[in-house]
Amino acid sequence: QVQLVESGGGLVQAGGSLRLSCAASGRTFSSYPMGWFRQAPGKEREFLATINWSGGNTYYADSVKGRFTISRDNAKNTLYLQMTKLKPEDTAVYYCAATKWYSSIRWNDYDYWGQGTQVTVSS
Numbered sequence: 001q002v003q004l005v006e007s008g009g010g011l012v013q014a015g016g017s018l019r020l021s022c023a024a025s026g027r028t029f030s031s032y033p034m035g036w037f038r039q040a041p042g043k044e045r046e047f048l049a050t051i052n053w054s055g056g057n058t059y060y061a062d063s064v065k066g067r068f069t070i071s072r073d074n075a076k077n078t079l080y081l082q083m084t085k086l087k088p089e090d091t092a093v094y095y096c097a098a099t100k101w102y103s104s105i106r107w108n109d110y111d112y113w114g115q116g117t118q119v120t121v122s123s
Contacts (some may be wrong), residue, residue: 002026002098002112003061005032009094009117016086022079022096022114023082024059033103036081038119044094049081050103059103061073084122094119 008020020036035050036099043103049070058070069082094117097110104110 002029002032002095002100004096004114006094006096006113006117011093011120011121012086013033014086014088014121014123017082017084018086018096018119020081020083020096020117020119024077024079024098026077029077029098032098032100032112034072034079035077035097035099035104036061036068036070037097037107038090038094040092043092046092047107048071048094050105051079052103057103059104059105061120062063079096083119086119087123088121090121092119093117098110 003025005023025112035051037045039045048064051058051070055072067085071080097112098112099110
């Protein structure tokens with residue numbers, strides 16, 4: 001089992017950048033493919049990016065491709081999401097998640113979730 005805690009959210013102006021972190025407990029973090037999702041009020045949870053266990057393979061939603069970068073540091077048990085060129089429509093609660101099986105764009109393929117961190121982008 002792995003426990004996840006996100007941090008790094010906040011208020012930023014449009015066009016700005018933020019880096020989210022997701023700290024994982026346990027010594028098996030490196031064995032889990034990971035993902036980032038977000039959920040805005042009144043909307044469904046949205047896939048953003050996923051990364052395999054080694055960090056060698058990544059995949060992004062079209063909505064964030066070229067603006068967001070997912071990465072991981074297995075030595076530090078930490079997942080990251082570097083966000084640039086932020087837009088007001090990026091405002092949401094951002095979640096990291098771990099899956100026991102394979103990288104996926106579907107939220108229900110993930111087994112463990114953090115509590116979320118709020119990102120607000122002002123225009």
